[in-house]
Amino acid sequence: MDDKTAMVVRPASGSRRLRKNASLRLEGGAIVATDRRGRSRRFPIDGSDESPRGFRSAQQLDSGGYYLEDRRGRALVRLRIMDWDPEKVHALDEPAGFEPVIDPKRPSDRPEMMKIEDPPYFARAGTSAAVGIAAVSMYWLHIAPEAVMLLVALPALILFLWFITLTKLAMPKREDLEGAARRVHEARLRLDAESPQAPEATALQNEGETDRP
DSSP: OOTTOOEEEOOSSSOHHHHHHOEEEEETTEEEEEOTTSOEEEEEOSSSTTSEEEEEEETTSTTOEEEEEETTSBEEEEEEGGGSOHHHHHTTHHHHTOOOOOOOSOOBOOTTOEEESOOOHHHHHHHHHHHHHHHHHHHHTTSSOHHHHHHHHHHHHHHHHHHHHHHHHHSOOHHHHHHHHHHHHHHHHHHHHHOTTHHHHHHHHHHHHHHOO
C-alpha cells in the first residue's frame, strides 16, 4: 500500500449532518473513520491482530449493517449500508490492501465499536408517542389530573412530531434505496465470485446433481 495514497468516502444518504461530517478516509497507512459529530478514530493498517482487514455486510441486521473488522473478526466500525455507496466503500479495498471478507458470520460487536450512523429517530418517536398515550390514558382513568396530562402529553406530542420529521429528513429517497439494494446485491455477487471457496462449492453442487437418479 502506498502511504501517500489518500482517499475519502462520504455517506450518500442520511441526515445533512451525517453527510457533511461523516467519512471514511484512507491516509498515512491507516483508515480514519469520522462520525456525524466530527469525532475521528484512526485504525493503522500494520498487520497486527487489531489491524483492519476489510469491509463486510451483515444481512441479519435490521438496518443492513456494514462492518469494518479487524483480523480477528471483531467489529471496528459499523455503518448503515443504506447511507453509503458500496462501490465507493469497496474502492478503498485495493489501495488499503484489503482482501474480500467472505466469512458469513457476523463480526462480534464490542463496546468500543465506532458507529457512523444517524440516531434511531423512529424508535425515539415511538417512545414519545407511548409516553403521551400513557399520560392521556391516566387522565381518562382519573388516575392523574388534567394538569399532569397536559404537562406530559403535550411535550411528548411535540417530541413525537420532531423525531418523525428527523426520520423523514434522514430517510433516503425511494430511488436511492432501490439503487443501494441493487449495488449491495452486485457487491455480494462479486465477493462470492472472488471467494476461493466458490469454485469448490460449484463443483460439489455439480457432483450432487450428477449423482441424482
